[in-house]
Amino acid sequence: MSRDAKRREKGAGRMMWSSRILRLFTAMMVLALLVAACNGAEQDPGDAQPPPGDPDSGAEDGLPFDGVRLTLLNHPTIFNFGGGDATDGLVADFEQRTGATVEVITAPLPDLYDLLAVDWAADSGRYDVFAFDDAMSQASWWERLEPLSDYLNQADASYDPADLASSLMDIVTSDDGTTYAIPFHASAYVIYYRKDILEEVGVTDFPTTWDGIIELGAELEAQGKPGLLQRGRVPDLAAEFMAVLHAHNGRVLNDDGRCGLEEPEGIEATETIVRIFDVGPPEAVSYGRDDYIAEYQQGRSALSIFVSSYYERLTSPDESVASQEQTGVALLPATNGAPPGANRISAWYLAIDRNSANKDAAWALIQALTSPEAQLRTALEWGNGPTRESSYASPDYADIFPVADEVFAALEVARPQPPHTAAQAMRDHMAAEVQFAVTGAKTPTQAMADACTRINEEVDRAGG
């Protein structure tokens, strides 16, 4: 055989083998990819944690949930009300006592609900326990939540479910009496004011009427002092507007389930809000929550409607120029026959996802965060708005929050925003129309008429 022929034969052989190797390699890669793609999060039922107390639970040293991994989805502010990531926080304490590991995922609104939306669409039960606010509490959610009535009935006497504020429990209890969540945080809307600045203009007693408050704001503005300021951004504006609406004895939805904003109380509440913005800085229409908190902390506002749980934050020596001694707290003036302190509830709840693989441990976590001891501790150490009557009655809490009794009374008469499938849409429509009224683009009457048109459309679409 010639040298060339030998070379050709060798080359052909090499090509044959390299082609074979390439084919084999490609086939293995495809197989590996397919296996990786198919090997999802399916858990072998044999891997599920045995219930606590089960001899096979593998619990060591009597830790009931040793080896259990829970995922808690929470709002960052609400999580911090429980001590956050601190080693002596409620979650860390729960981990030490039970042996469970809690993975905490925090997300502000609306991201928190985005995460829930994705999880629910996939039905994966990723979040064993999640937090949600009263605005999202609605019957359409019940199917996603694990009923807690049995857990409550079987709870230890020390947990005392009856101590939880009834107005808060009503929001998460269905018509047939099933409870689906436990309140962790609650606030009523109050007016914070700078006592020192008011004294500078000769005011020692805080006004008890809306006219008085607005006139005070105008006086402060006229004298070049920090005045009355509210956040006006959509949809934030809806929060304070509903508080003012309820203080005027108005309602978003009347007893017939139709929009009640067009009624005289609704118009009057809108006019009050418009007047509040008239005496405040024009740019407040664009302010969100962080903006108007910063304005108070930096001494650029002397009067603001906030939730009661912001007391510690607004008077924090690390963040605010306003001290607790300089800050007064007043309830919203009630008009048109509304009960004293009438306003809007702002509450956050903890619930168990129906697809959670660790429901017992999840309930134990919720108990740990909402027990009488835990609630008082969150109020005293981390400025949380507690949800138990015993917390508000505690002398220790009254020491740091002088209006605790009044706030609890206000909580008991406060109304939530309507629990309705279209609650968010109503809130946005309301905020947009009120903003039109505030900027002068529409009269209060026109704005509320348009708000009702849109809200009633949402009600009709949702089937009433």
Next chain:
Amino acid sequence: MTVHVDIAKPSEVHGDPLGRGPRRLRAKRLLPYVLVAPTVLIVSAILLYPMVFNIILGFWDWRFTDVGSARFVGLDNYRRLFLSSQEFWTSLRFTLIFLVGTLTIEMFAGTGIALLIRPLGRLRSLIAGILLLPFMVADLAAGLVWRLLFVAHVSPINYALEWLGLPAVQWLSNPTAAVWSVMIAEVWRSAPFVMLIMLMALAGIPTHLYDAAKVDGASSLRSFWHITLPLLRPAITIVIVFQAIFKLRLFDLAFILTGGGPGNVTLPLGILLQRLYFRYQLGGDAAALGVILSLMGALIAILTFKLVYREVEYS
């Protein structure tokens, strides 16, 4: 016995020593498809499936909190958007004003800057790089920065206006000014992209065309109108199509600056879509709006190619 295998002509192999002639040929033909199959599968799963699912969802009343109650409603979601949703029309109006307004300003600004810096030689790259910085900034960061610039009591812009004897502007709370504030922030961020594309397109125009025009006595303006502009048509087409798509998806800037307010005057379709799905749980309506947005983008692309694009040949 030696077998001579001519690898250039595999079909002429005789006496196949391995006994696999036809199968080897089939395997060789299938090999490219096998190699691209994983990519095609993944791309199909990531792109095609959601697109098709979204189109189908637009014909259903679907809420993620109650998937079991989903029902087919045909064109109801589209009907509701077009016939009874005030928010949709307000949002569409703002989105179109925003798109046309910012695109016009960016085309002039970007092209103008590109023409100005083109003759700068070595300095051109440095200046272009610096001018491109705003485009690198994330929407969220840009929104936060511009919010600080616009918020009245700390606004350096208002400070400058007042120093010039002009009244301060309520950039974020006045309805007209709020629209302008979102547009200004967007132009600041996107004009550098236009400048970059135009700069590259200008670099591709042969200089002998300008030399010839000069010899014929053409002025700079005539050269620009008869040489530069026609030859920039492909680049202009690219800019319009891409920028239109980006602007139809406007979300972060408007969300940070105004939240869609005051009222709904600066509510872009992107924020409305987010509200429909995540806040109002109306998956079907959101999907329908997504389809409308896609069709708008496609329409703009088609019209731009038809009206603006021309093949360019240098002879």
